[in-house]
Amino acid sequence: MNGLDDLKLELEEWKRQGRYRLPAVWESGSGPWMVLNGRKVLQMASNNYLGLTDHPRLKQAAIAAIERYGVGSGSVRTIAGTLDIHEQLELELADFKGTEAALVFQSGFTTNQGVFGTLLQENDVVISDALNHASIIDGIRLTKAARRIYPHKEMNALEDALRGASGYRRRFIVTDGVFSMDGDIAPLPEIVALAERYDAIVCVDDAHASGVLGRCGKGTTDHFSLHGRVHIQIGTLSKAVGVVGGYAAGSQALKEYLIHKARPFLFSTSQTPAVAASCLEAIRVLRESPELGERMWAQADRFRAELQADGFDTGDSETPIIPIVVGDAADTMRFSAQLLEEGVFAPGIVYPTVAADKGRVRLIVTAAHSDEDLAFARAALREVGRAFGLI
Structure with a gap:
């Protein structure tokens, strides 16, 4: 065993714990809808709050x-x-x-x-x-x-x-x-x-x-x-x-x-x-263009209120960053994967980024998200949330 062989062991342990992931590789520029593995998905994780990248x-x-x-x-x-x-x-x-x-x-x-x-x-x-x-x-x-x-x-x-x-x-x-x-x-x-x-x-x-x-x-x-x-x-x-x-x-x-x-x-x-x-x-x-920020806030506040009304735990969110707390790391990653199957990209965030029992998907609402986009995201979240017993 050389000095780096132990890295493989640690990677295997991360996989066992549900913490292992590699970056998604996108085939389009940043926006509300992006292409991943040849498929258009709704991007709900980007920090492009005002849509300025394009x-x-x-x-x-x-x-x-x-x-x-x-x-x-x-x-x-x-x-x-x-x-x-x-x-x-x-x-x-x-x-x-x-x-x-x-x-x-x-x-x-x-x-x-x-x-x-x-x-x-x-x-x-x-x-x-x-x-x-x-x-x-x-x-x-x-x-x-x-x-x-x-x-x-x-x-x-x-x-x-x-x-x-x-x-x-x-x-x-x-x-x-x-x-x-x-x-x-x-x-x-x-x-x-x-x-x-x-x-x-x-x-x-x-x-x-x-x-x-x-x-x-x-x-x-x-x-x-x-x-x-x-x-x-x-x-x-x-x-x-x-x-x-x-x-x-x-x-x-x-x-x-x-x-x-x-x-x-x-x-x-x-x-x-x-x-x-x-x-x-x-x-x-x-x-x-103050209207960009005004639209972002209006969309975020409404979407957060809808998720809370559905029964999701959004923690202490008061900005366009809206976590949905799942808890267990492995469950969080499965929740994220199932959302992607439904067409919504919201990666799981688990320990050590957050506390071990506070795994979550972090949603970010931007000025570029339309009412139809957020309705699509809410429907997917409700479907998966019920399957996981979160709502």
């Missing part, structure tokens, strides 16, 4: 950027890889988020690595919600800072952690704006109030809130009218924005510090011209 203005912006700049930047940002469209994107993104400045990274994941790895040192403490995204967790792990984890949205526990952190140089609170597996919203006003009482920094990750919460999708800070009271807003450009990338928005000093110190920024080739241009166009579309 927006004609974004596609034209990408094509024009390729014609002008080529397909790549050829370098990292600090050498020869900063194009004028990168700077324009950051200017308009900062204005959109209501901050002094913004810095774009290659992904939301690398943004969290860059921000936490740069700002947190061994005499600092970071206080994190228990259900924060894996990129936050991994970003924190790269630091030597002390760590405190408070139970999900438990403000008394957060205050206890802050009260016990007075001896640290920097107290750093981080939370998702919208939690990706449950679809609930962080109690940001309470978090900010505690941070101000205990002289702490607030960082909110808006991966699932950018384009979703706030006016024209400006995010959690705008949703709660907390501009000027949240120090760092992190987000992705790959979900509601429809393209790919990440950003950190805050002060000009923060931006310049990250330019000098954030390793993912320093050692990764910059966004391709087409990506930067289409992200820039997406921000402009968000500003000009």
